[in-house]
Amino acid sequence: MLAQSIKRNSSYSFNSILRTLLKSVNLEKALDHFVQYREQGLLPDIYAIPSLLKLLHDLHHPLRYRENIHSFAIKNGYLKDIFVSTGFVEMYFSFGYVASSRHLFDEIPTKDVVLWTAMVSGFSHNGLGDLAVDFFSQMLREGVKPNRITLASVLAACSQLKVPNLGRSVHGFSIRNGIFSSDVVLETAFVDMYAKCGNLTYSTKVFDQMRDRNSVTWNAMITSHANNRFPEATFRLFREMVCENLREPESPMLASLLQVCGGTSDLRHGREIHAYVTRSSRNMNSDMMVEKNALIDMYAKAGDLKSAVSLFENVKNKNLVTWTTMISGYGVHGLGAEAVEAFNAMKKTGTTPDGITFIALLSACSHGRLVDEGLELYISMQRDYKIEPEMKHFACIVDIYARSGLLDQAFRFIKKMPVEPSEFIWASLLSSCRTYKNVDLGEQAAKKALAFNQYNAGVYVLLSQLYADSGQWEDFSKVRLLMKDLGLKPTTAQSWVEVERKMYIFTVRDNLNPYSEKMYKLLETLIETMHKEGFAAYGSFGCHDITKEEKEGNLCGHTEKLALAFVLIKGGGHQGVIRIGKNLRVCKDCHVFFKFVSKIKDCDIILKDPNRYHHFKQGNCNCRDLW
DNA sequence: GTTCTTAAAA
Secondary structure (H helix, E strand, O other), X not given: OHHHHHHHHHHHHHHHHHHHHHHOOOHHHHHHHHXXXXXXXXOOOOOOHHHHHHHHHHOOOOHHHHHHHHHHHHHOOHHHOHHHHHHHHHHHHHOOOHHHHHHHHHHOOOOOHHHHHHHHHHHHHOOOHHHHHHHHHHHHHOOOOOXXXXXXXXXXXXXXXXXXXXXXXXXXXXXXXXXXXXXXXXXXXXXXXXXXXXXXXHHHHHHHHOOOOOHHHHHHHHHHHXXXXXXXXXXXXXXXXXXXXXXXXXXXXXXXXXXXXXXXXOHHHHHHHHHHHHHOHHHHHOOOHHHHHHHHHHHHHOOOXXXXXXXXXXXXXXXXXXXXXXXXXXXXXXXXXXXXHHHHHHHHOOOOOOHHHHHHHHHXXXXXXXXXXXXXXXXXXXXXXXXXXXXXXXXXXXXXXXXXXXXXXXXXXXHHOOOOOOHHHHHHHHHHHHHOOOHHHHHHHHHHHHHHOXXXXXXXXXXXXXXXXXXXXXXXXXXXXXXXXXXXXXXXXXXXXXXXXXXXXXXXXXXXXXXXXXXXXXXXXXXXXXXXXXXXXXXXXXXXXXXXXXXXXXXXXXXXXXXXXXXXXXXXXXXXXXXXXXXXXXXXXXHHHHHHHHHHOOOEEEEEOOOOEEEEEOOEEOOOOOO
16 A cells, blocks of 8 residues: 555646656756656556657657557556557657558547547658648548647648648638647647748738748748748848847858858858858858858859859868769869869769769769760769769750760660650750751651640740751741741840949840940950950851841840849959850850950950850860860 | 757869
C-alpha cells in the first residue's frame, strides 16, 4: 500500500520534471533525469510515454529505442489511452512509416480531434496532401469539430496540393466558427496557403491584417514573393522586416534573396545583401556555407565574375556546392577552360562530383567550345563516378556537338539516346541549325519540338529566322502567318541598363526617352565610323532582304544598341565596365557593334543574354563569336 | 499528457 503510493508519487514528480525540462529544451538533463529514474528500478507510467517519445524524438534516437517503448506500452495495456496511441501514430509518421500510423489509427476505437489532427498533419508532412485532405473531410463527416491546429494542418496540405478552393473554404469555415481570432500560426498558414496557390493578393491581405507576425510569417511572405518573381516586393518586404522588426533573417531567406538578385542581374541589391551577411552576428558560430555559396552564385549570375572568383578563393572549406557553383559561374561567362581547371582542382581536394557538377561542367564545355574535353568528361562521369546520365546531360552533349557545328553528330546522338528526347533538346538543336543555316535538320527539329507543344512561340521564331538567314522568304512569311493564326507573338525585345542607381529599360524603336534624338545620332555616327574602318566586315550579315539603308535604320533600333548609346551619353558604367542586360539573344550585328565600341571607347562591356554573358574588350568578345 | 505554420546555395 505504502510502496504503491510512493511509486505513484515519484512517477508523478518524475513526469512533471521531465515535462518541464522538455519545455525548456534541456534535453541532456531530461535524459539524465530518465536514466536516474530507471536506475531506481522504476518504470515509466502511462502519463510518461508521450513525453518520453518526444524526448527520444528531439534527441534523434533511432527507431528501435522507441519501438522498445512501443512493446512496453502494449505489454502494459497503455495503448488504450488515446494520448499514448496518438504519440505512437506521430512517431511512425516521423519515420515515414505511414502504413504503421494508419494501422494504429484504425485500432483506436474512439478518435478525438487531436488524433485526427495528428493524422492530417502526419500525411501532410509525408508529402501525402491528398490523404491529409481526405482524412480532414472524413473527420468532418464523423462530426468531429476541428480546432485551429487542425485547420493549420489541413492548410499545409492545401499549400502542397495547390488547391485554392479548399483553402478558401477553410478560410470561410474558420471565420464562421470563430476559430480565426488572431492566432499567429493559423494566420501564417493562410498567408502561406494563398501564396503557394498563386494568390499573392489574398496572401498579402491576410498578412496586412495580422496583429502579430513571427519569423515564419515573414519567411512565408518573402520567399513566396521571391518564388513568384516579384523582385521589388520581395526587397520591400525584406527591408520592412529588418527595419521594423529587428528580426535576423536566416540562411534560407538570404539564399532566396540572393537567388532573386542573380536571376534579375541585380548587383545593387546583391551587394547590399552581401554587406548585410558580412556584418551579420551569426558569423561567429556558423560556417555560413549556404550564404557563401549563394553569394558566389549571385555575383556570377549577376555578371560580376571577378567578385565571384575572389569570394570563391577565400572560402576555406569549399564543399561540393561551392565548387559546382564556381564551375557553373565560369560556364555562363564562356570560360570553359577555367571551368575544367576548377573541376581538376576540386578532384585534388578529394571532393566527389555529382550529376549536377557534370551538368555545370558539360555546359561550360559547350559554351567554351571544348568538344573533346566535354565528351571525355561525359565518359569519365559514367566510368569513374558511376553517374547515370539524365536528360540534362544528354542535352549538354547535344549542345556541345551542335554549338560547334557538328550538327549531324548531334542528331546521331539524339537518335541513340535511351530515352525520348525532350522538347528542349529539339529546340536547342534547332537553335544551332539556325546558326549554321541547316534548313533540313532545322525543320525536322522544329517539327519534333512542336509535337510536344504546338504553341511554343520560340520554336516558330527560330524556324522563321533560320528561313530568313537562308534567304527563304516565302517560308519565313508562312511561319510568321502561322504564328499569327495561332495567336502567338514573339517575345518583345528588351534591354536594360543601370545608370546612377536607376534601371532604364529599352524596347524596339524606343522614342520615349528624352535622350532619344541624341542616342540615334550617336549610333549613326558610330556605325558610320565602324564601316569606314572596315570593322563591320567582321560579322556575317544578311538578316533581312531589305535595302542597306533600311537595314541600318532598323539596326539602330535594336534594344541593346539603345541601351549602350544611353550609357555612353550619360557617362554611366561602374569602374570602367558597362553592364547591359537583354531578354533575347544578342543579334550578330549588335555583337559586332559592341566589339567595335569596346575598342574605340576603350571600355569593357558585359552583356547578358538569357543564356550567358558576353565580355567585350578591346574589340573582342570572349564568346569567340559563337553563342 | 497528445495535434499546428516557414525555409536554402549547384
